[in-house]
Amino acid sequence: MVNSAVIDQHGAAPVFGLYINGEWRAAASGKSYENRNPARPDDLIGSFASGGTEDVDAAVSAAAEAFTAWSMSSPITRANILYKASEILASRVNEIGRELTREEGKTLKEGIGETSRAVQILRYYAGEAQQPTGEHYPSANPATLLYTVREPLGPCAIITPWNFPIAIPAWKIAPALAFGNTVVFKPATLTPLCAVRLTEALAEAGLPEGVLNLVTGSAGEVGDPLVNDERIIAISFTGSNEVGRQLKMSATARGAKVQLEMGGKNPAIVLADADLEHAVTNVINGAMMSTGQKCTATSRAIVDHRVADELSERLAQRIGALRVGDPQEEATQMGPLISAEAAKRVAGEIDRAKREGLTLLTKDGASTDLGDGYFVRPALFGGVAPDSRLAQEELFGPVLGVIPVDGLDEAIEVANNVRFGLSASLFTRDIGRALTFVRKIQAGVVHVNSETAGAEPQVPFGGYKGSSSYSREQGKAAREFFTQVKTVYLDPPPSA
Ligand code: UN1
Secondary structure, eight states: OOOOSEEEEETTEEEEOEEETTEEEOOTTOOEEEEEETTEEEEEEEEEEOOOHHHHHHHHHHHHHHHHHHHHSOHHHHHHHHHHHHHHHHTTHHHHHHHHHHHHOOOHHHHHHHHHHHHHHHHHHHHHTTSOOOOEEOOSSTTOEEEEEEEEOSEEEEEOOSSSTTHHHHHHHHHHHHTTOEEEEEOOTTOHHHHHHHHHHHHHTTOOTTSEEEOOSOIIIIIHHHHTOTTOOEEEEESOHHHHHHHHHHHHHTTOEEEEEOOOOEEEEEOTTSOHHHHHHHHHHHHHGGGGOOTTOEEEEEEEHHHHHHHHHHHHHHHHTOOBSOTTSTTOSBOOOSSHHHHHHHHHHHHHHHHTTOEEOSOOOOOSSOTTSOOOOOEEEESOOTTSHHHHSOOOSSEEEEEEESHHHHHHHHHHSSSEESEEEEEOSOHHHHHHHHHHOOOSEEEESSOSOOOOTTSOBOOEETTBOSOOBSHHHHHHHHEEEEEEEEOOOOOO
């Protein structure tokens, strides 16, 4: 039998399997679920295996079994496999980028861009795997060779969201593997195809069986048993605060190492001396790309009152002109929300803000040509109070509020007055104010004169306060999470 991700066919739609111990297979229950295009829900992308406890058990067993050999393998061997996977993915960037757009709903430019980013991430970790693994120290005994070595942890669970369906899995899985861990990968239920594509590339690159296992399915049927499996030593999770907190409590209670990346309520501060056109472009990109569904999205424009009216006007004009539609069309600038439920929730938040008396600056005339996709028109609210719901809660959609303030000090105070602290931007020409902002802002990723979203693979990524769990992903920080330190005192035997 061919070892292919497509294990069956339901009419015209393929059925994709789980990947366990080097083999694509159906879920033990035999069940699968449908995955549809959020821009055109009648477009069935495929069916995906609905994993369950039995599958999780098989995947964890495979990861546990494969760990000894993989953890002892040369980092150079691992680097070569990651590099090969990057090449395989690179050769399919356009195809997979289009699939990402069809499955997730971000624009083609973003879908292909994100896939290229996954290629870059795999390449980066191929290099990172070849970096030093420890440090050499002086000892009280001059004859002692005293050094540390970072060693892998064991089987890890990688639990990822739908909003970056290939980049986030790549930036968690690649370091886990590079540093000698094995993986059970549980992707978001809504974006299993990207997870299959990444797994295929890594499998084809020559990962030994059991080193990476993919179990698609729901949080309850796959996520819970995975998090609670005693053999899973570490868990890296990106998703909502509610799920993250719960996950951390149950996993740390049994002694697992846990890393969480969660929400944001990211501010872009615009001072009166800023280049307004540049600020407008970056605020809109930060707020509206990926339909506002990034934890790094800009959701508060905190603006000096001297330029607040002008900036609001320009934002309203340009946001109102964004071409919303099917992201598979090149001209589209903003696609749908991920699901019917998400669209309903975000539309409800917009209605609620209007009912509470907030001023909607963009026109919200219903569009005629959006079909039955999960579309919500982008919304800009003006004169928003810093303590309003719109300025405090993460809405995860194309909604932006302008909060007028009096100068930098008040702007920073307002910016910090939320429970999140992922990313933040400042727009100014004044280096002194920029330095003050960098020092006082409570955020893990800080930008001056660029948008709040974005994360390069070679630097640490993560948030302050409720956005994260005080650990960082990517860059050198990934090695810290996915390894533990062994300290070695090596003394010569006493000479005869
Ligand atoms: C980005 O801004 O490009 O889920 C990355 C998220 C973040 C990643 C953002 N963890 O939106």
